[in-house]
Amino acid sequence: MTHLSLFLLCVAAFAALALATDRAQQDVLGRELAPSATRRVRLLGWALLALALWLAVAAMGWGLGLAAYSGHTSAAAGLVFIALVAWNRRRSR
Amino acid sequence: MTKAKPQARGIRQTMSDLHIWAGLLAGWVLYAMFLTGTVAYFREELSRYMRPELPAASATVDAGEVAQHVADTVLAGTPNVSQLGITLPTVRNPTASAFWRQPPGPGGGRGRGFSSGVFDPASGHKLDARDTRGGDFFFAFHFNLHYMSPLWGRWIAGLCAMFMLVAIISGVITHKKIFVDFFTFRWGKGQRSWLDAHNALSVFGLPFHFMITWSGLITLMLMYMPWGLQTLKPPERQAVTSEMRFFLPPGKPAGEAAPLLPLAGFVQQGQQRWGPGSVGTVQINHPGDAESRVVVVRQQAQRISTTPQYLVFNGVSGELLRAKDSSGPAATTQGVLYGLHLGRFADITLRWLYFLVSLAGTAMVGTGLVLWTVKRRAKLPDPARPYFGFRLVERLNIAAIAGLSIAMAAMLWANRLLPLETARRADWEIHVVFIVWGLSLVWALVRPAKRAWVELLWTGAAALALLPLLTALTTERPLWRSLAQGDGVFAGMELSLLALAALHAVLALRTARHQPKTRPVRKPAPVAPMPVGETP
Numbered sequence: 338m339t340h341l342s343l344f345l346l347c348v349a350a351f352a353a354l355a356l357a358t359d360r361a362q363q364d365v366l367g368r369e370l371a372p373s374a375t376r377r378v379r380l381l382g383w384a385l386l387a388l389a390l391w392l393a394v395a396a397m398g399w400g401l402g403l404a405a406y407s408g409h410t411s412a413a414a415g416l417v418f419i420a421l422v423a424w425n426r427r428r429s430r
Numbered sequence: 431m432t433k434a435k436p437q438a439r440g441i442r443q444t445m446s447d448l449h450i451w452a453g454l455l456a457g458w459v460l461y462a463m464f465l466t467g468t469v470a471y472f473r474e475e476l477s478r479y480m481r482p483e484l485p486a487a488s489a490t491v492d493a494g495e496v497a498q499h500v501a502d503t504v505l506a507g508t509p510n511v512s513q514l515g516i517t518l519p520t521v522r523n524p525t526a527s528a529f530w531r532q533p534p535g536p537g538g539g540r541g542r543g544f545s546s547g548v549f550d551p552a553s554g555h556k557l558d559a560r561d562t563r564g565g566d567f568f569f570a571f572h573f574n575l576h577y578m579s580p581l582w583g584r585w586i587a588g589l590c591a592m593f594m595l596v597a598i599i600s601g602v603i604t605h606k607k608i609f610v611d612f613f614t615f616r617w618g619k620g621q622r623s624w625l626d627a628h629n630a631l632s633v634f635g636l637p638f639h640f641m642i643t644w645s646g647l648i649t650l651m652l653m654y655m656p657w658g659l660q661t662l663k664p665p666e667r668q669a670v671t672s673e674m675r676f677f678l679p680p681g682k683p684a685g686e687a688a689p690l691l692p693l694a695g696f697v698q699q700g701q702q703r704w705g706p707g708s709v710g711t712v713q714i715n716h717p718g719d720a721e722s723r724v725v726v727v728r729q730q731a732q733r734i735s736t737t738p739q740y741l742v743f744n745g746v747s748g749e750l751l752r753a754k755d756s757s758g759p760a761a762t763t764q765g766v767l768y769g770l771h772l773g774r775f776a777d778i779t780l781r782w783l784y785f786l787v788s789l790a791g792t793a794m795v796g797t798g799l800v801l802w803t804v805k806r807r808a809k810l811p812d813p814a815r816p817y818f819g820f821r822l823v824e825r826l827n828i829a830a831i832a833g834l835s836i837a838m839a840a841m842l843w844a845n846r847l848l849p850l851e852t853a854r855r856a857d858w859e860i861h862v863v864f865i866v867w868g869l870s871l872v873w874a875l876v877r878p879a880k881r882a883w884v885e886l887l888w889t890g891a892a893a894l895a896l897l898p899l900l901t902a903l904t905t906e907r908p909l910w911r912s913l914a915q916g917d918g919v920f921a922g923m924e925l926s927l928l929a930l931a932a933l934h935a936v937l938a939l940r941t942a943r944h945q946p947k948t949r950p951v952r953k954p955a956p957v958a959p960m961p962v963g964e965t966p
Contacts, residue, residue: 354612
């Protein structure tokens with residue numbers, strides 16, 4: 338259960354961080370967000386990453402928590418990356 | 431590359447060159463180390479998959495009883511055992527195993543006299559399984575290599591790990607826009623796409639890649655730099671070693687017979703100290719002797735550090751002689767790094783994460799190797815006749831990447847097909863790996879490069895995809911039964927093999943469809959030099 342919430346938090350965090358880049362905004366939304374909105378989305382992403390770190394350490398302790406956090410962030414970033422690639426592929430057809 | 435003046439080479443360009451050449455020189459060995467190391471995260475599961483005769487699961491038996499059953503069986507067969515180590519069943523491995531040692535001499539074993547066996551935890555009966563190294567082969571190969579002394583293998587592996595560390599650091603410096611380009615992937619752009627993929631695979635797993643390379647070097651540090659330890663006298667040296675891992679030599683027997691107390695009591699004391707299910711192994715020195723010792727060792731799960739924790743008892747009186755609960759800070763640092771590298775503490779989710787991120791690391795090395803050729807192919811004066819160095823790298827890439835998948839799958843084929851009575855069967859399973867790998871190199875050398883890629887990738891896909899069928903034909907545990915019975919190891923292994931087969935098929939299809947954009951006629955002016963810092 339901890340693993341699942343950790344992973345979902347990380348996916349949401351990286352999705353937000355991705356949406357804070359010009360390229361993803363163009364690709365997904367078709368337009369660029371206002372600088373203030375971009376900042377808020379980026380802040381949200383970092384906040385979610387911090388929350389995930391807190392959850393991992395609180396639930397599993399420092400050693401296991403940090404190891405699990407590292408794994409979940411890597412996997413979540415990879416998933417968001419693949420999702421963006423797939424999104425663009427589908428759109429360009 | 432750039433037409434800039436030589437003195438204008440910035441730090442990024444220098445780092446880029448360092449990255450390219452450090453990566454290329456160690457790349458083939460690193461790829462093999464990464465891939466075999468990756469599958470070694472499922473070492474015990476692989477070992478079970480390669481011993482299909484053993485039961486899929488067993489009734490839960492009290493750890494103390496299991497130890498007693500196994501000890502009874504071993505001692506009934508070989509009474510004059512000087513040392514007996516029993517590994518208790520775990521969540522990952524439902525059988526118990528044991529090794530024992532007989533003193534050399536009349537009635538004793540030959541040489542160092544080690545024997546080992548696998549046991550049914552409930553009855554303590556010895557279980558017969560085919561002769562195989564199982565997942566241990568991939569684990570050992572990833573730092574010992576093979577067909578050479580482990581010492582040589584470790585020096586080569588360590589040198590390559592050094593190159594890897596250099597490649598990681600120089601790669602991070604070269605990759606200027608790590609955050610800006612974090613999610614960037616440009617599809618169908620040839621070299622750009624390869625570079626984006628290489629970057630993504632490297633950056634997402636960066637904490638892991640760095641940790642695994644560094645901790646890999648640390649695990650072998652005493653071999654690379656033994657001088658500190660060598661200044662110590664043997665007893666002190668042994669004290670240092672015992673801070674890092676459990677090692678208790680048999681010692682001298684009294685020569686007087688005395689009955690060994692039931693093992694359950696010792697195991698119970700370990701469980702009281704560390705929690706239920708926490709005892710991993712029980713070692714008995716000189717069972718049946720007045721000076722017998724029983725050591726209860728804590729298992730690795732739920733604890734990152736590999737530093738040992740154990741209790742030493744007098745086997746006759748039951749007196750607790752020594753309790754090892756902690757190690758010094760230096761040993762603990764080493765133990766934590768080693769533990770992080772091995773991932774034995776990981777539960778099933780974390781183990782999968784380890785596997786996936788490590789697989790991304792393998793792909794990072796693979797894409798890096800391919801990128802070397804992609805980048806140079808576009809600049810070849812005559813693409814039909816590349817120069818020798820290019821051809822060499824290209825062919826070695828094919829054998830090292832596509833060939834290795836086939837070779838590793840071949841071990842599983844040999845595991846199923848080699849007759850059980852084959853002499854030195856376990857060795858032959860491994861010979862098959864290298865014979866097949868060698869054949870794939872020959873194939874890569876004699877076929878046109880692109881065809882060789884496609885053909886070997888398809889072969890890999892077929893070798894992986896047909897393994898579940900082979901298992902269904904040669905064992906009692908076909909995939910549908912594993913699925914129906916909830917046999918996580920067999921079902922998980924075969925579904926993963928099918929997924930890997932699909933991955934190879936996709937790669938084969940994409941390679942076959944690929945039309946390289948070569949520019950045989952060189953146009954001097956309009957080809958803009960690639961901006962510094964975006965080279966791989």
